[in-house]
Amino acid sequence: MNAYVIEFAYLVSAALFILGIKGLTKPKTAVRGNLLAAIGMLVALVATLTHKEVLAYEWIIAGMILGGLIGAVMAIKVQMTAMPQMVAALNGFGGGASLFVAWAEFEKSMQPATGVQAIMASMQHGGGSSIEMVTLVATGVAVLIGAVTLTGSLVAFAKLQEFVISGKPIGFKGMQAVTAALLLVALCAIGAIAQDYHPQTLFIALVIAALLLGLLLVLPIGGADMPVVIALLNSYSGIAASAAGFIMGNTALIVTGALVGASGIILTQIMCKAMNRSLTNVLFGVMAPAGSGPSDDEVYGGKVKSAGAEEIAMLLESARRVVIVPGFGLAMSQAQHAVRDLTDTMEGLGIEVEFAIHPVAGRMPGHMNVLLAEAEISYDKLVEMDRINPTFEQTDVAIVIGANDVTNPMAREDKGSPIYGMPILNVDKAKTVVVIKRSLSSGFAGLPNPLFAAENTLMLFGDGKKAVLDLVAALKEG
Amino acid sequence: MTPMVMMLLFALFVIAVFLGVELINKVPATLHTPLMSGSNAISGITIVGAVLAAGHGGDNTLLTVVGFLAVVLATINVVGGFLVTNRMLAMFKRK
Numbered sequence: 001m002n003a004y005v006i007e008f009a010y011l012v013s014a015a016l017f018i019l020g021i022k023g024l025t026k027p028k029t030a031v032r033g034n035l036l037a038a039i040g041m042l043v044a045l046v047a048t049l050t051h052k053e054v055l056a057y058e059w060i061i062a063g064m065i066l067g068g069l070i071g072a073v074m075a076i077k078v079q080m081t082a083m084p085q086m087v088a089a090l091n092g093f094g095g096g097a098s099l100f101v102a103w104a105e106f107e108k109s110m111q112p113a114t115g116v117q118a119i120m121a122s123m124q125h126g127g128g129s130s131i132e133m134v135t136l137v138a139t140g141v142a143v144l145i146g147a148v149t150l151t152g153s154l155v156a157f158a159k160l161q162e163f164v165i166s167g168k169p170i171g172f173k174g175m176q177a178v179t180a181a182l183l184l185v186a187l188c189a190i191g192a193i194a195q196d197y198h199p200q201t202l203f204i205a206l207v208i209a210a211l212l213l214g215l216l217l218v219l220p221i222g223g224a225d226m227p228v229v230i231a232l233l234n235s236y237s238g239i240a241a242s243a244a245g246f247i248m249g250n251t252a253l254i255v256t257g258a259l260v261g262a263s264g265i266i267l268t269q270i271m272c273k274a275m276n277r278s279l280t281n282v283l284f285g286v287m288a289p290a291g292s293g294p295s296d297d298e299v300y301g302g303k304v305k306s307a308g309a310e311e312i313a314m315l316l317e318s319a320r321r322v323v324i325v326p327g328f329g330l331a332m333s334q335a336q337h338a339v340r341d342l343t344d345t346m347e348g349l350g351i352e353v354e355f356a357i358h359p360v361a362g363r364m365p366g367h368m369n370v371l372l373a374e375a376e377i378s379y380d381k382l383v384e385m386d387r388i389n390p391t392f393e394q395t396d397v398a399i400v401i402g403a404n405d406v407t408n409p410m411a412r413e414d415k416g417s418p419i420y421g422m423p424i425l426n427v428d429k430a431k432t433v434v435v436i437k438r439s440l441s442s443g444f445a446g447l448p449n450p451l452f453a454a455e456n457t458l459m460l461f462g463d464g465k466k467a468v469l470d471l472v473a474a475l476k477e478g
Numbered sequence: 479m480t481p482m483v484m485m486l487l488f489a490l491f492v493i494a495v496f497l498g499v500e501l502i503n504k505v506p507a508t509l510h511t512p513l514m515s516g517s518n519a520i521s522g523i524t525i526v527g528a529v530l531a532a533g534h535g536g537d538n539t540l541l542t543v544v545g546f547l548a549v550v551l552a553t554i555n556v557v558g559g560f561l562v563t564n565r566m567l568a569m570f571k572r573k
Contacts, residue, residue: 087518090554264514369511
């Protein structure tokens with residue numbers, strides 16, 4: 001196909017991606033948006049397959065069949081509770097793809113050009129070695145960010161899945177110095193490659209340094225900060241794609257990578273704000289000093305009241321408004337469908353039910369919304385923190401299911417607390433608070449939660465799903 | 479690629495970043511997870527570069543291997559990303 005036609009096709013697909021994301025701004029148009037973006041991808045792919053540089057198809061077809069199978073199986077099998085791991089893995093593959101594309105472009109540029117090609121190249125480049133340099137810098141950047149995204153995402157995946165390693169921060173003495181040294185090595189290698197100084201040897205050094213860098217950057221980050229890390233790696237995968245676009249002068253890659261990069265950065269900011277953490281603190285695994293906070297015994301000693309499902313069901317029967325506060329515990333115990341039963345039962349009794357969604361509830365932005373949507377709970381009932389907080393005072397019962405730190409009143413009241421200043425859901429303002437939880441163990445922040453010992457709180461100890469089903473049964477009997 | 483083309487590409491990048499910021503800020507929090515998987519899918523556009531590498535047709539084995547790996551990874555992103563996003567969004571649509 002004519003080169004101009006192909007370029008035009010890339011422009012069309014970029015436009016379709018933009019329309020696709022625009023569709024995502026409303027739940028009603030979102031499915032169509034996703035479809036438009038997929039069509040955009042098809043346009044770009046078909047155009048590229050007709051490119052005059054594509055001479056052999058066997059490896060392309062083999063790769064697409066293998067990748068397509070893996071991707072389809074992942075997408076169909078994955079449980080909604082495991083969506084953070086899925087996105088972490090996809091981020092990693094995206095980074096890896098950019099890494100390999102950049103590597104391939106580097107390999108092509110190192111091939112001695114022959115015959116007509118060489119003459120054409122010397123005519124085009126006549127004295128234009130600075131352009132050669134820009135391309136080489138773009139190659140280096142794509143390799144660096146792509147490789148960091150690849151290994152960083154694999155670590156994030158392992159942490160979320162608790163596969164081989166736990167979610168706890170992992171580090172060793174002098175880790176930050178090693179990380180800094182690796183970054184320096186990578187940047188120097190890019191600089192030298194751009195000057196055409198031992199490019200082939202240094203390229204390998206760059207790949208290895210960048211792969212190690214990705215590991216060391218994510219290992220020290222704790223489970224609570226994973227939503228930030230996934231969002232950030234999402235952004236990196238976009239920036240890597242953009243850099244790959246600069247190597248090839250490909251508009252589709254540049255525009256798309258920029259969109260994805262911007263998306264990831266915005267989500268990162270939202271997550272940081274919702275946790276009252278700076279990005280630097282997250283990246284360097286810095287937690288506020290836990291210091292002199294009250295111990296579990298001081299907070300809970302003799303003050304925690306627990307109740308059974310029947311008792312709580314009686315409370316609910318006389319309630320007019322109930323707010324459910326879901327957290328990661330809900331995902332852990334797969335309680336979303338049970339919660340839907342509870343909601344239906346309460347609504348059947350004429351109770352108004354809403355859900356309070358904290359931005360970092362779950363392990364990635366919007367995770368709770370997807371889980372509740374899976375259980376066919378209407379998104380109109382899911383209310384964001386800023387809008388639901390003023391309504392807790394008119395709420396008869398707030399039911400907290402597997403959420404902890406995002407309800408901790410110390411964030412509002414105790415200036416000495418490490419989580420002071422983090423925006424929380426003011427569930428303690430409700431007339432009665434029911435907390436469904438396995439035990440009094442602390443959340444990610446490792447702090448006791450005075451909410452559990454509050455005057456108006458009843459603990460319902462047990463597995464989230466079972467406890468909710470017990471409540472439903474008790475409500476139906478009563 | 480001439481310096482002028484390079485500058486134009488850079489301008490395109492900067493404008494796309496601004497457009498991205500405007501657009502993404504309008505996506506409601508309830509759709510943030512599908513937004514992430516969806517943007518994963520479209521960042522699979524690297525498949526374009528991967529196809530050019532894997533289909534070079536020469537006898538450079540390293541280039542073929544690297545190109546093949548790039549095609550595999552980019553295709554996982556595209557297929558997995560669009561399918562899983564569709565699966566999630568379909569849940570939001572029904573009511």
